[in-house]
Amino acid sequence: MKQNFTVRHGALDGVEAFLSVARHRNFRKAAAELNVTPSAISQAVRTLEARIGAALFTRTTRSVGLTEAGERFFARARPAFEELIAASEIAREIGQRPAGLLRLSVPPAVMPIVLEPMIASFCQAYPEIELEIVASGELVDLAAEGFDAGIRLGDLIAADMIAVRLTPPFPMVVVGSRDYLRDRTIPERIEDLRDHACLRMRRSNGSVAPWRFVKGNKTIEAIVTGPLIAHDYPTLLGAAIQGAGLAQVPSPIARSAIADERLQEMLGPYAVTSPGIFLYYPERHQVLPKLRAFIDHIRRQDGAAASRKRPRGRQGQS
Structure with missing residues (x-):
């Protein structure tokens, strides 16, 4: 059965007022520090004492002191409240400037x-x-x-x-090294890939990705085979450069290898465009x-x- 949970409201209400009075041992000075009226400070402290269930101050007409409960509460609450203020400042800085x-x-x-x-x-x-x-x-x-x-x-x-x-957007290009292609026919149609070693990518869901092409207005998925399955394009690209087979990779990562003729691009008219x-x-x-x-x-x-x-x-x- 699903349980109902509620967030306790006002858990910190009055704590700042209490800490200010405890530091100054004076309600008026605490009110001035927090820019509120002395009566507002008194009300906040009374509400806190009622919620805790113990008196935190001893008050006379001339002085304000801490009870034993107040001393213990002050000793634990002061560093915790200061840490909370520091955490708020750090979060505010991250929310306001690049850091x-x-x-x-x-x-x-x-x-x-x-x-x-x-x-x-x-x-x-x-x-x-x-x-x-x-x-x-x-x-x-x-x-x-x-x-x-x-x-x-x-x-x-x-x-x-x-x-x-x-x-x-950029095309997904099929590339192969000149060493690999030296004794083989360069594929000119998608069907020609059946005669080639095609390096493949395994998706994050565990399936091996087919090679995708465009023919006319249709997108075609070609099931290819080859000696290598990798989990990333740089590995496929490196294997293609070394002559292990053909690879289908994003054109930007193959650009330099094509430019310096380590790789040759093919099947360009059928290249599918990545977004x-x-x-x-x-x-x-x-x-x-x-x-x-x-x-x-x-x-x-x-x-x-x-x-x-x-x-x-x-x-x-x-």
């Missing part, structure tokens, strides 16, 4: 595409933020595992998450400044990179 521990869950394939180019500049720009990156291909529960955000391919992000685009890479986090009313700073920094870096790649026009032209 604290920022934990991100990131698949290894994303590291060279998005994070490696900007980690140093982010750490220099925000020295009060500790950036912790956990490289894992697993789709973790961000809240349960204590992460502020994750980074994943867009089609892997749950619908109840807030997603922020980090890259434009791109997104940062995602649980829906909240307010994004903490440390996470907002990270998002804004990535966008600034992307904007700077785009302007560096943009060709310069002639002076005087718009």
Whole structure:
């Protein structure tokens, strides 16, 4: 049977008033410190004493003293209340400026595409933020595992998450090394993959992912076979470079290997487009400044990179 639980209200009511009176041994000075009336302080202390069930002060017309119960309550309550105030200040600072521990869950394939180019500049720009990156291909529960955000391919992000685009869409390309292709026919149709060693990815749910293509207006899933099953794209890419077989990987991580001819791209007309890479986090009313700073920094870096790649026009032209 489900039990009913209630939160006790007012557990700290009157504690601040009590501590101020106990320090000053004076109700008027306590009232001035807390910017309230002496009668309000007296009422707060009486309510606290009634809730506790013991008198905390001895009062005369000339002085205020602590009872034995008051002395013991003061000895325990003062450090606890000061610690509570300190905790509130720390939480307020984290909520108002970029500071604290920022934990991100990131698949290894994303590291060279998005994070490696900007980690140093982010750490220099925000020295009060500790950036912790956990490289894992697993789709973790961000809240349960204590992460502020994750980074994943867009089609892997749950619908109840807030997603922020980090890259434009890109194709999933099939690549192979020249050594592997030397004595083999380069595949020109999806059906040709049956004659090739295809390196495959195991999903976080345990299934082996088929290779996906587009043919006309239809998306096709090709069941391929090969000598290697990996849990991340960098492993597949490295194996393809070494000649173990063909791999289907996100185009950004294969770009440099294609450019320097360690890999050759094929089946381009059938390449399926991934929605791109997104940062995602649980829906909240307010994004903490440390996470907002990270998002804004990535966008600034992307904007700077785009302007560096943009060709310069002639002076005087718009």
